[in-house]
Amino acid sequence: MVNVLWPACMAIMGLLLGSLMNVVVYRLPKMIEKPEIQLSLWWPGSHCPQCQHPLRWLDNIPLLSWLCLHGRCRYCQQPINWHYPATEILLMAGFFAISLMFPPVPIAVGMAVFFWFGCAMSLIDLRTFLLPDALTLPLLWLGLLFHSLFSPWMLSDAVYGAVIGYLALWGLNKICRLLLKRDGLGYGDFKLLAACGAWTGWQCLSLLLVMASILGILLALLFFRGNALKGKSIPFGPPLALAGFLVLIWLNRF
Secondary structure, three states, X not given: OHHHHHHHHHHHHHHHHHHHHHHHHHHHXXXXXXXXXXXXXXXXXOEOOXXXXXXXXXXXXXXXXXXXXXXXXXXXXXXXXXXXXXXXXXXHHHHHHHHHHOOOOHHHHHHHHHHHHHHHHHHXXXXXXXXXXXXXXXXHHHHHHHHHXXXXXXXXXXXXXXXXXXXXXXXXXHHHHHHHOOOOOOHHHHHHHHHHHXXXXXXXXXXXXXXXXXXXXXXXXXXXXXHHHOOOOOOOHHHHHHHHHHHHHHHHHO
């Protein structure tokens, strides 16, 4: 029975947290860039971005409401952005995959936590080039808390991982400023690598950085062609988050 219930519960949890992620990805950058609008993650309630009509609970069921409404607002009939159901499907699939790889033990919960934060930060970074402290810092502290509760023998490695992860990119950025007279990385990247180090330990940081660099190059080639890359900034958050997640799987699965 556990073999059936565990993946089903994780998939449902992924759908619900995917709906929450849609709110975070949409509102958190606005809260940072325009604090004067007094927006929060919880207020005002969910509403159509086109006609501003408040949504009933029937219109707010993750994925199911979008399917029943044929991808359109019930009130103004304008199309609902496909990003919303896509995010919910991504989280559902990710949580389901985690449940297949790991039994219902703390490491599976830890993997799900890292996956949620990594996806949220990646989507925000891709859209706005922001890695909010409201996500990077909790992920760092949650990594240290996880090790203190479930693998205390790794806590010192996690602390060193957080410190070395931050200082590694901070130092690299200092070199870029000296040579190029501009920042080569965002300060959110420093904190995200520190968070990854808090989860994986300092020993994996070199592997993580190599993987993130390769993934970053692939991301650049995917989104830019020819001379279009010149003068463009490439968000490093998604490659870092994906590399951190893959390293976590490697550490705990193999």
